Amino acid sequence: MGAGWALYHSGAGHDRVPSPTTAQAPLVTKSVTTTIAESAAAAAATPDLDELGLSDQITYTKPPTSEDVTQQLNEHAFTVRGAPGGVGRYDGAQLASNSPCEDAFVHGSFSNPFGATPKWMAWAVFDGHCGWQLSNLLKTELMPFVRRSLGDAKPTDNGEVSDEAVQQALKNSFTTFDDALVKSATAIMESDLPFPEKARRLEPAYAGSCAILTLFDPQSRKLHVASTGDCRAVLGQKTADGKWVATALSEDCTGATPSEIARIKAQFPDEPDVVQGGRIWGLQPSRTFGDGMWKWTAELKKNLRYYYNGLSLPSHSRYKNYKDGPYVTAEPLVTTTQVPDSKEGQPSFLILATDGLWDTMSSEQAVDLVGKWYERQQKGTSVVELEKPTQDFGPTILGWKQQCKYEERKATFRDNNAAVHLMRNGLGGADEEMIRGALAFRYPNSRDIRDDITIQVVFFGSGP
Template identity: 40%
Template structure:
């Protein structure tokens, strides 16, 4: 269990008042609420406590998280054996909302090419956040026609949305934010140009496009993991070598989506356990969730079979759902300790820094950055949407709940589209007669046994948080659809739960929620003006310019 993995020096146990304390790290400059530490021995008792005044506090007990009222109206200071500790006062609902919305962004895509808008939010748990994301728009040449397109003179948009889930540090995900889209776009451009030149202006096949995306991923990872060794050898200092090798020594999952506005093909390239889900409207006004990726971990049956076939005679290539018993994602960028040969790892340790090779290391690489690519024809005329998110969201919500939550959000926040109300009820709430939904149920066509889907893990946090499933726990309070999902993932209507989970500071918060990065892409027919415009209403004040 999580609490058992922490030492007493890291966390002071729950005291009689059930308050939760955390240790102040020596190198941290965080201000802690409270007065100077009292003398060693019994804790100082604030007069307000004796008077019976109460206040909500987040509580961790038996590896469960909950909120309860405790007697306190001010900070309580206690002397610890090594250093002073202080309770962390719980955020109030207004402060929690401010924290939820601090990194939210929203953009209207007014180009008339099938995309209406996309919303983004991030919520750190690690400090700094190990997640990252990037969005890019590229206008292609008119000399790239399609089989079913008669107008070959018009340009088209290539749009990319990506989320990156880092682990063992933030450097790999930050590197991917900088370079991965460029690697993929170069391979796509070369494939299109070569195919068109060789086949009398016919576009490349789906297989060639998929291969180009995979090649972009593999070239990027080769540069991070292997070419970095050659660059590090030329570095003059260990500090310079650390900067070069950082993205190789940490790791990151990657979920990249590629939309071609002319074909309406939406491709998802998945390396790791981030997930993409499509929401599609049914004739009766409900939505259906369609997974566009498979979670790739040491516990995924298809990945377990692949690894055992690639490494025969190694029974521990997958152990306890992890690669060599350690790493959970079976595909990732970086993670050089699972890719470098033993002699390279010994050299890195001797010449610069590092750790000894893994005990079970025999036939690397065990982890690959090659993605699994899926293709879906989106229907802007029917108001499709796609949710991309790191696994922190899927630990809390099912695919059906995520799609149903966006569907409910659309009932309260209809988007502007040229599509007629009869063709796109979600934008106008016509299937509800122009009225908000009166019951608590989500507008989603639920699968009978969603958790049994191959490769789709069920939310693991509910048991930890002692949450019972039920749509009545959800709310609509945010103008940003991504923020709306995160709020409901953290407790929704249960404001104490939301406030408590947002109060837990790093690094302890990581035991109860992961870093969160969520993107929601809305498709539809908008009046074109050629711009990507910041949606101020659904963006944090610090956001000042479009991302694409």
């Protein structure tokens, strides 16, 4: 599953991408010593460079074909059907731009934190930066903190747990996890652990990660969303007049968000330069996991840099007025939304994705694309031929002048996975030359035109 991590239980009606296990690994019958000896013997053979031939021209690798595009978009795609709590279906997909991919994701069911039934559902995406180490850690380590914090939530006098209590539990789980990660740096350095163990424990806090976690209580039909950074969740609902309406479930937390700018400037009134150009001392997200370099003191960062290969960000040579912070926080913004019952004739779905998708389209465009896809699926018209030939779309331009962007005139409906459908349309849609060009660029050149993209789409009710 690439950078993702499946936590759902196996059961009838699930289409799953198998997780690697020891049972799936090939049976090893030779001893390690024999294998090493054979490898050494093979390495000792002198390669015959004559086999490369004679030429005065360069042979380049081929760009992706349309079939290669479809295969690449579906490489990490999955569909889960018949999930607990009336979730008919959910789809997911991931496409890397970085190498390795800095995105990660998690999905699945977990025991009702308040002792009742049925199980709750969870979906999350993590957008790493300054490396993949922290997003990779979050996919396995965050949910245990969330479950523990929910279990500690205090019920009201009538025995119910309020929305406010759930929201506070989510905030506590995020900050507790981040404190355990970031504030342990000094203790790790001063411990008796071997150096390699210290280095590995410090490594995730050098990196950072945005995150969006959604929890669904099937009994109350409440959807709780906790967000740090610029991952985004949106609810799509079909109204009585047949239109699809987008409802924001999260707010981007960056140095360009007015409420976040006001919060940070109020916190650091003596540092007028703290937010410049939509960034906090060079960092775009204003709420993140990790990013110790924006949370540790100058003295601690110096010691980490000198003795444990810590990062040099943010640079004092560039940000001369930088002090000690901490300038960013892992405390999420949390919302609670009532999901309409599909039995009442109001189909709805959840889209959550890293900013790689939102760089290419708006929330309203994403909801419109999935809504129209849903209607076609309901009618059984899952695959539709292109309505316009490629040559109608004009010249292909990808670079600083134009990055990957969704255009309604290029919308196409050819994928049976809703997440792949969004991804394809964000990269060029029906414009075959555009999307082939987008995937022709590989890391690091690809980063100038597209980011890592991770998407999950959840259909409440029977699903398509």
